[in-house]
Amino acid sequence: MIRSLHRWPGLIAALFLCVIALSGTALAVYPAIESVRSPSSADISVAELASRVQAMEPTVEQIRRAPSGRITAYYYEGDQPAAAVIDPATGEAIGNADTSALQRWLTNLHRSLFLSDAGRIMTATAAAAMLALCLSGLVLLARRSGGWRYLFSPARGTGHGKLHSSIARLSVFGLGLSSITALWMTAATFGFIPEGAGAPPFPSDVSGQTGANPAAITALEQTSVDKLRSLTFPVNGDKTDVFTLKTSDGEGYIDQGTGRMLAWADAGAWEHVTDFIVMLHTGQGAALLGLLLGLSALGIPFLSWTGLRLWLTGRKRGRARHSVAVGDADTIVLVGSEGGSTWGFADTLCGVLSESGLRVHVGPMSAFTPQRWPQAQRILLLAATYGDGEAPASAGNFLEKLAALPEAPKAPFAVLGFGDRSFPSFCGYAAKIARAGEAKGCRLLLPMETVDRQSPQDFARWGRDLAAVLGLEFELNHQPTPPKSRALTLVSRRDYGTDVQAPTAILRFALPTGSLWRRLTRRTFPGFEAGDILGILPEGSDLPRFYSLASGKRDGFVEICVRRHPGGLCSGQLTTLEPGQTIQAFLRHNPTFRPARGKAPVLLIGAGTGIGPLAGFARANRTKRPMHLYFGTRHPQSDALYAEELAAWQQNGRLASVTTAFSRGERPIYVQDTLRSDAAHVARLVSSGAQILVCGGREMAAGVSAALADILATQGLTLATLKAEGRYAEDVY
Amino acid sequence: MKSFLAVLAVTTALSAVTPAIAGEVTLTTNLRNYGGPGAYLAYYVTDASGKYLGSLWMSGGKARYYEHLTGWYRATGGNLGEIAGITGASVGSGRTLEVTLDLADALFDAGYELHIDAAVEDYRDSPNEIVVPLTSDGSGQPVQGSRYIADFTYTR
Numbered sequence: 001m002i003r004s005l006h007r008w009p010g011l012i013a014a015l016f017l018c019v020i021a022l023s024g025t026a027l028a029v030y031p032a033i034e035s036v037r038s039p040s041s042a043d044i045s046v047a048e049l050a051s052r053v054q055a056m057e058p059t060v061e062q063i064r065r066a067p068s069g070r071i072t073a074y075y076y077e078g079d080q081p082a083a084a085v086i087d088p089a090t091g092e093a094i095g096n097a098d099t100s101a102l103q104r105w106l107t108n109l110h111r112s113l114f115l116s117d118a119g120r121i122m123t124a125t126a127a128a129a130m131l132a133l134c135l136s137g138l139v140l141l142a143r144r145s146g147g148w149r150y151l152f153s154p155a156r157g158t159g160h161g162k163l164h165s166s167i168a169r170l171s172v173f174g175l176g177l178s179s180i181t182a183l184w185m186t187a188a189t190f191g192f193i194p195e196g197a198g199a200p201p202f203p204s205d206v207s208g209q210t211g212a213n214p215a216a217i218t219a220l221e222q223t224s225v226d227k228l229r230s231l232t233f234p235v236n237g238d239k240t241d242v243f244t245l246k247t248s249d250g251e252g253y254i255d256q257g258t259g260r261m262l263a264w265a266d267a268g269a270w271e272h273v274t275d276f277i278v279m280l281h282t283g284q285g286a287a288l289l290g291l292l293l294g295l296s297a298l299g300i301p302f303l304s305w306t307g308l309r310l311w312l313t314g315r316k317r318g319r320a321r322h323s324v325a326v327g328d329a330d331t332i333v334l335v336g337s338e339g340g341s342t343w344g345f346a347d348t349l350c351g352v353l354s355e356s357g358l359r360v361h362v363g364p365m366s367a368f369t370p371q372r373w374p375q376a377q378r379i380l381l382l383a384a385t386y387g388d389g390e391a392p393a394s395a396g397n398f399l400e401k402l403a404a405l406p407e408a409p410k411a412p413f414a415v416l417g418f419g420d421r422s423f424p425s426f427c428g429y430a431a432k433i434a435r436a437g438e439a440k441g442c443r444l445l446l447p448m449e450t451v452d453r454q455s456p457q458d459f460a461r462w463g464r465d466l467a468a469v470l471g472l473e474f475e476l477n478h479q480p481t482p483p484k485s486r487a488l489t490l491v492s493r494r495d496y497g498t499d500v501q502a503p504t505a506i507l508r509f510a511l512p513t514g515s516l517w518r519r520l521t522r523r524t525f526p527g528f529e530a531g532d533i534l535g536i537l538p539e540g541s542d543l544p545r546f547y548s549l550a551s552g553k554r555d556g557f558v559e560i561c562v563r564r565h566p567g568g569l570c571s572g573q574l575t576t577l578e579p580g581q582t583i584q585a586f587l588r589h590n591p592t593f594r595p596a597r598g599k600a601p602v603l604l605i606g607a608g609t610g611i612g613p614l615a616g617f618a619r620a621n622r623t624k625r626p627m628h629l630y631f632g633t634r635h636p637q638s639d640a641l642y643a644e645e646l647a648a649w650q651q652n653g654r655l656a657s658v659t660t661a662f663s664r665g666e667r668p669i670y671v672q673d674t675l676r677s678d679a680a681h682v683a684r685l686v687s688s689g690a691q692i693l694v695c696g697g698r699e700m701a702a703g704v705s706a707a708l709a710d711i712l713a714t715q716g717l718t719l720a721t722l723k724a725e726g727r728y729a730e731d732v733y
Numbered sequence: 734m735k736s737f738l739a740v741l742a743v744t745t746a747l748s749a750v751t752p753a754i755a756g757e758v759t760l761t762t763n764l765r766n767y768g769g770p771g772a773y774l775a776y777y778v779t780d781a782s783g784k785y786l787g788s789l790w791m792s793g794g795k796a797r798y799y800e801h802l803t804g805w806y807r808a809t810g811g812n813l814g815e816i817a818g819i820t821g822a823s824v825g826s827g828r829t830l831e832v833t834l835d836l837a838d839a840l841f842d843a844g845y846e847l848h849i850d851a852a853v854e855d856y857r858d859s860p861n862e863i864v865v866p867l868t869s870d871g872s873g874q875p876v877q878g879s880r881y882i883a884d885f886t887y888t889r
Contacts, residue, residue: 061857062857062858074857079879080879081857081859081879081880083857099769099855101768104768104769104770104855108770117794188797189795189797190795191795191796191797195797198800198811199800199806199807199811201810202807202808202810232803232858235861240783244803
């Protein structure tokens with residue numbers, strides 16, 4: 001709901017908003033220039049100013065003060081009306097008072113697209129759309145970062161999604177303010193906002209005398225120039241005319257003979273509010289705010305572009321070839337996918353079922369509205385899992401929607417979970433759905449099944465069960481599209497651990513040349529960093545195996561750490577690879593697992609081949625921020641991975657400390673033991689804002705997180721809070 | 734070129750001097766190329782002492798800007814009833830406004846004056862930019878403006 005509230009106004013208004021925003025950004029510069037250029041008028045009264053100007057320009061007709069502090073005098077040169085910017089300290093003309101043609105052009109474009117009232121209504125509509133986008137965007141931002149509290153914690157995700165939310169967080173408040181004030185100003189222009197008292201009735205009775213010296217008029221002496229809006233002099237020779245004074249407090253008429261205030265009207269509350277709002281919007285009188293709003297507006301073109309790309313990508317993923325309209329479908333396939341691979345399975349399923357004569361609709365799980373599916377006879381849920389049993393992106397708040405239904409949907413349903421068995425909560429989200437469905441009293445078409453690591457066999461097996469239940473004959477044959485890979489050539493290898501029955505190698509590959517690598521990664525931003533993932537396609541399998549990178553692109557090579565597993569297809573091929581030979585590989589970004597920007601200390605904790613990315617972080621630590629490494633391995637003589645480098649980095653300050661635990665020494669020690677014995681130090685680092693990065697096997701990670709939880713408890717902290725702040729990340733296999 | 738036909742609203746002041754004989758009068762206003770946004774123009778009649786009689790025409794649709802037409806605004810207190818039915822759009826820089834209306838013969842050669850106040854957003858106000866006596870001889874004679882109006886002619 002919120003998503004579509006965000007998407008549609010965004011897509012429709014994007015082009016408009018870009019025009020309005022860019023012209024607004026350009027306009028924001030003017031008040032800043034004006035306020036820098038305008039001489040100060042502090043502590044000068046209107047009386048002083050008026051007499052100074054009159055001394056310089058005896059024909060002066062009007063003096064105006066702009067909110068920026070710029071003072072303009074209107075006078076005559078001969079018969080010709082003239083205007084000049086005035087230095088209030090001297091009354092001298094110091095510049096041209098005309099608004100530049102460019103500024104006028106920009107103003108017209110910005111507020112009415114040169115279309116006068118029709119254009120004003122269009123821009124106001126765009127402002128309303130902008131406001132809707134800001135509000136819905138804030139809700140989405142909060143949802144994305146895990147709650148309102150974490151709105152400003154480091155952005156997660158990759159690519160356009162991350163860029164979109166990062167820019168949005170910087171600009172959303174400025175854009176919100178701009179759009180609210182724009183709406184107010186349009187309402188005021190069209191007369192929907194009550195106006196103030198305006199001018200008091202013109203006095204019918206004047207003294208008939210002339211010649212009062214403005215310097216001696218009490219009302220002018222008592223008014224500071226900072227409050228002045230305008231002072232209009234009486235027309236020469238017209239005895240019935242008066243001085244007209246407008247200030248931020250109100251306006252009134254002053255007798256030109258006696259200097260007496262003849263009439264005065266205070267400005268109303270509405271006028272004050274409207275003036276304030278105009279200042280907020282234009283930055284006239286608040287130049288710095290104006291510049292900030294201008295910068296915020298600069299975010300709109302980027303937000304439009306990334307938003308459009310996100311929508312297009314999502315559409316491409318979410319569209320199955322044979323999908324029919326939801327109201328006509330007898331079979332509803334709902335997809336909960338994070339990275340998009342589950343959509344591929346849904347597509348295959350949809351195709352096969354359609355060929356068997358069913359009318360199938362495929363959609364995201366977030367679109368779960370069974371009350372609107374009159375024809376539906378079965379609901380098939382294909383659900384991946386995000387993180388630790390959380391809902392994946394396209395599932396939205398499926399569980400809440402299910403719980404909120406007045407009664408269980410009539411159509412029976414089947415749940416198929418997608419996941420990776422090496423994670424502790426394998427298909428955790430799918431299991432949650434199955435439990436929630438049961439609790440709701442839903443009928444089951446099939447018991448819940450799972451697909452491990454996109455296994456075509458698992459999927460086909462479930463397909464046979466489904467065919468049996470439906471009384472149909474079909475075979476689900478899904479081949480996941482293999483990622484586009486490219487050959488990497490091994491340059492060098494270092495071997496460890498053969499003595500301790502854990503053959504391990506540090507493999508270094510040549511960096512593929514730029515343009516091809518770019519194509520390989522299929523990303524708009526080239527490059528990779530330590531902690532990103534290298535997917536390797538071993539010969540004889542379409543299923544990639546993933547390794548954490550121990551180098552960044554700046555290092556000039558691609559490095560990974562591999563331990564040979566008995567019978568492991570991929571690790572076997574890698575650990576026997578000789579320099580000059582190649583393997584097929586592709587890149588995946590992993591932005592959550594890397595040191596955050598800044599100077600805060602970093603705790604690197606790992607064991608075995610988990611040292612890989614940690615070594616990469618240390619190597620990339622050119623700013624020499626304090627990085628403390630806790631590293632567990634088997635034996636100093638056998639598998640002390642990166643031993644030489646670790647010593648060198650400690651020497652040149654890239655590592656502040658290295659603590660190694662050897663599990664096969666005289667007294668076996670594990671890395672979590674070193675953490676416990678260093679508890680005070682660790683606690684101090686964390687309370688000073690340190691970030692913790694853990695990499696290694698699952699058992700080690702469990703031991704480490706238990707040790708850390710105990711240490712943090714003494715500080716009143718939990719791993720969950722650190723995780724939410726982006727200060728605790730794991731890369732576990 | 735804009736052309737309007739307006740029948741002058743009956744204002745008490747004007748009808749007092751009207752023995753019901755009226756003729757068509759065309760007001761032609763050529764604006765200068767002052768380069769800014771559209772000008773607001775207020776056309777009104779006073780007697781020789783400057784006492785306001787009534788309004789003939791208002792160019793410019795947004796009442797909140799009328800206070801910048803200082804002469805008209807002071808005379809009427811900004812009363813929109815004075816210009817009900819005789820309002821048009823603001824006039825662009827360099828453009829011409831032509832208004833045709835029925836005006837009582839008694840207004841001519843009787844010491845009455847026609848005033849035009851002009852105002853442009855972000856520019857100086859120009860009240861009484863044109864002040865011209867209404868006479869039979871003055872018909873068809875252009876009068877120069879000072880700021881926004883190049884010249885103004887009324888033709889009986």
